[in-house]
Amino acid sequence: MSKTSARTSKLHLGFVGLGRMGLNMAARLHHGGISCVGYDANPKARAALRKLGATAAASLRELVTALPTPRAVWLMVPAGVVDSVLDELLPLLARGDCVIDGGNSHYTEDLRRAERLRKRGVDAMDVGVSGGVWGRERGYCLMIGGPKPAFKRLEPVFATLAPGVAAAPRTAGRKGKPDMAEQGYLHCGPNGAGHFVKMVHNGIEYAVMAAYAEGFNVLKHANAGRAAQESDAETTPLEYPEHYRYDLPVGEISELWRRGTVIGSWLLDLTAEEMLQDDELKAYAGRVSDSGEGRWTLQAAIDEGVPATQLAAALFARFSSRGNALYANQVMSAMRHAFGGHAEKPAGGK
Amino acid sequence: MSKTSARTSKLHLGFVGLGRMGLNMAARLHHGGISCVGYDANPKARAALRKLGATAAASLRELVTALPTPRAVWLMVPAGVVDSVLDELLPLLARGDCVIDGGNSHYTEDLRRAERLRKRGVDAMDVGVSGGVWGRERGYCLMIGGPKPAFKRLEPVFATLAPGVAAAPRTAGRKGKPDMAEQGYLHCGPNGAGHFVKMVHNGIEYAVMAAYAEGFNVLKHANAGRAAQESDAETTPLEYPEHYRYDLPVGEISELWRRGTVIGSWLLDLTAEEMLQDDELKAYAGRVSDSGEGRWTLQAAIDEGVPATQLAAALFARFSSRGNALYANQVMSAMRHAFGGHAEKPAGGK
């Protein structure tokens, strides 16, 4: 990444929050030539940063003091504590400084906080970061919101964190110097735009995951016709059991689809990796958590008046996987009992 | 129903299959003045029919012999045995006779069987029957397919089984002598049309049931904000727990909605009845069976190229209620583990 060397020689960054994600990002920045001063309340996290050769401050105050002005401080802390970190940090900053929220804040929080910072002459930026535990090596995709001048000033930081154009073949028709989107970071718009785009990214992720999950489930049950056919009035018998007598190698299929198909993707790559260990996936009970962005994307779709049926179904499948459809199901069983005298079948059947 | 007296004095009907449904129907016919000869392989069922004052035959042959020509034989047997009953019955019948399938056959079976009967000069009729365990008293809604002349000849039978116009207020704009739809039976079209309409009826039923079930589940969880808020990275905390602190009387609400609302319905009436016993519905485990028609309606929608998202979601909610989404959920958990290092949360959380 020689092109950034001239710029990065000048750039210093404060980095608050050295958890799993933050420490990896700080490491990538440090190795990329950005001068990083990190802080975390946990001394072990600070020690880990020092081990990488970067500077760890013992307090927010020390971190702020160590930075040349105008300062830039990147927060990589849980969404729930951003405001309290700002409470402590903001009085230490000066006009022209900049605070970047790289965590999982809802974009409407960005709008509110930008207003708060603006009153003190401090710029706010929001950055949706994708890359997970793989990003240190693979680079982080950065979806960025906030004032353009602040973005310009910090561009070397973003370029260093991003995967770079070589991470994927160039799109047909793209020529010349790669633009920022091709390098893996993008100024998406004013405050909140970065987290908005990241939110939708996660919404898509939920639905794509559910799409694969359903498909593998259909493959897994391709032997449904082998089961002894129950024949009571509460069960729909398979009309053609002879059509469902396949014991498909789902793990090998997840590997197979990685090459040459329409559905190749990184999520599929990961699925193949998991299934290589055990394609019965016995390590998992199937209780799927969700962490906010899927819910927020759905709310955005509702507000905008655009359909998001896939996303809704994917989110709700997760809710159901955690047992939250129980009462709804009881209501249906009760109705069936009431109008048809139907009794529920015991567990174990289909 | 004085108008049917002249006709019914002449009408005889053979009735095969005296199970819960069939016996009630035969009873309603008998009391309505139709001369019924019933048959069931089970001697207890035949005894029950005799107790009602109607005639029970000891065999299909005896039943056929007891009927004046042209004969009409109503089958009220499980869909899976219709063909074998026909194997035995058909050789006993003569040109001009008629066989009515009042069970839950797929309408495409009607098309096939009509062809078979036509070759022997026997008319086939298919009748979708709604009414469940309540029909003897309430009357049965009849959706009828088959040749018009046969329908005309049997109309007194249908009129006797049907609820009659008094079962609901007349629709504004309907005047004069009630037509057949108002009385609760309808000739819907050629062979298969009756079961087609009944199939879609049940498809709608699935989706309507799921609509209420979801709504009651939302009411039931209106106290979600009372639960101690978990705060780990795998859980989305409620943004405003103070908005979800209602312990709503769901049972009373099911009763409340029966009067004056937009969503009043017979299914709601039944729900109110069930909830009056126990609005926790503890008698039900929430494993909801499905019995074919919902699946068939969905297949019809697919063939026709029309959307049936509600119905699909309702059917699939039943599949999920029986644990059939398990592998799909495991796949999603495995993916989350692979890209984000997320571990599943134990059962008991939300």
Place this chain on the structure above:
Amino acid sequence: MSKTSARTSKLHLGFVGLGRMGLNMAARLHHGGISCVGYDANPKARAALRKLGATAAASLRELVTALPTPRAVWLMVPAGVVDSVLDELLPLLARGDCVIDGGNSHYTEDLRRAERLRKRGVDAMDVGVSGGVWGRERGYCLMIGGPKPAFKRLEPVFATLAPGVAAAPRTAGRKGKPDMAEQGYLHCGPNGAGHFVKMVHNGIEYAVMAAYAEGFNVLKHANAGRAAQESDAETTPLEYPEHYRYDLPVGEISELWRRGTVIGSWLLDLTAEEMLQDDELKAYAGRVSDSGEGRWTLQAAIDEGVPATQLAAALFARFSSRGNALYANQVMSAMRHAFGGHAEKPAGGK
């Protein structure tokens, strides 16, 4: 309703908002023996009230003055103007008075407003009202939230507006004096509970409507096999066109299902009425509006973590009906073009 006579002789109610809904409610109250003083900014509305024999005030101040203390003022105004009406009304009220919001407010607004009113010693009540244009005659189902004492004091008002127990057969197992739910009104809980329950009522309504709509669409297309089968690579031919050759009498079927079926309901009654005019429904372009409660119910389900797939699909079908899926569809067409060279088929095909 003799039991209410003693109470209603004493009860006065201020009624603000005499639009289509409000005027009908005021009329029902007036005829039910509640002494009503109404107000509306529109003189024609006030004149209409006077025509009914009730009192119309020329201003909010005049309305407040006309009421004995403790006063009760029912607001039946658009959700968007409740706050500005309160701005004007609140200074005119005294400790112990009560304001009832009978409009379509989001229940979280009730929570906020109750706080505001409480500071002035005024009770807030929220009432979800179902009944639409039919309520004057049929009665209104009332879902009520707010402090119990205020509810008790106003119960005669609620009982007068409600349909009364005779509006539906009593639920099996209900005996003795009908409780409030059976009469069609219910104290559901503290502030907001009324609008919460009404919100979910409407969410269910959306999904139930969509269920019928899908079913009738499947019936309508039962003749799909008659169409000349297109045979290009972009079209899936019907495997068995002979299975889809029914021209079903959808209007008559809507009437038929009103009696004896599992899916009888008021919505079906109304559908039968509309289809009696024209079962092609040519008066409608199929652009289906939504008015908030469906969106709110979906958000509540998301917050509670319970699945609402039916409701989501129903809401999103409305969004799509208004053309809001367009860009999503263009994205899918673009993808198909990109990976398979597929060109879109012109409009007019299936």
Place this chain on the structure above:
Amino acid sequence: MSKTSARTSKLHLGFVGLGRMGLNMAARLHHGGISCVGYDANPKARAALRKLGATAAASLRELVTALPTPRAVWLMVPAGVVDSVLDELLPLLARGDCVIDGGNSHYTEDLRRAERLRKRGVDAMDVGVSGGVWGRERGYCLMIGGPKPAFKRLEPVFATLAPGVAAAPRTAGRKGKPDMAEQGYLHCGPNGAGHFVKMVHNGIEYAVMAAYAEGFNVLKHANAGRAAQESDAETTPLEYPEHYRYDLPVGEISELWRRGTVIGSWLLDLTAEEMLQDDELKAYAGRVSDSGEGRWTLQAAIDEGVPATQLAAALFARFSSRGNALYANQVMSAMRHAFGGHAEKPAGGK
């Protein structure tokens, strides 16, 4: 691909159907060292094959004659004509020959045809082929069903068509000689298994496409708050229009997400390519066709009793995009009119 040279020197393949897909496949085979004899009814297609240096037969008979025994004939013809090709081809074949169906047949057809061929001592194989217009260069992913010995004999053909292991990084944990799944072809099971797996692949494809499409639509409408807010009773106003004032660069975002995110995929690569031309996608009207496999996957899910909500919603979104929800929407508008007097809003609004 040196490892296949010894084998391929001996392998001859008859190839029937030289359309867009077939010709490219034959070209890849020819260049990979498989001796191909092709046939197509269209003389231009035969000429195109000769131009590549491969042999074109003037008739099926000539093609069969040109092949050494045991013969292998690959059909790459529309699903609708496979049976008639077999009518002509089968009498020309001998015991021990093999016919491979590489087209889009429903897997149940494979089961039926395998029986037919077995009676003549001919092996049937079914191969689901993914790769579209890109496969000649990129290789084809092959999902294969049929008897194992026939598979073994033809493995060099499959290996030549497949992308090869280098087409994607090896999955962590995979070592040594790449197995067939890693090379991009897999023997999935007995007859039908290949098309079954390909069918589910396409089902997943539908749902993944819809997931991206919904997400981009949410991004596209992130400026919903800029529109003048309508305020009539039929429109839900945005509660916080200031939250929806982003004009997001959707085209650049599609490029951005290609690197470092969780949702990177080949479909996204293609989307970025399309959006680079015009991110308004004006060339597309949004009428999305479907070509069978999505429908079949949904039917398989129904038969197996496993939920496929994502897939159903994706398929039905396509149906709706072609106007097939119209009558359902009219029913909903009619109901709204009937119970609430709601009139439809004209087109142009939201």
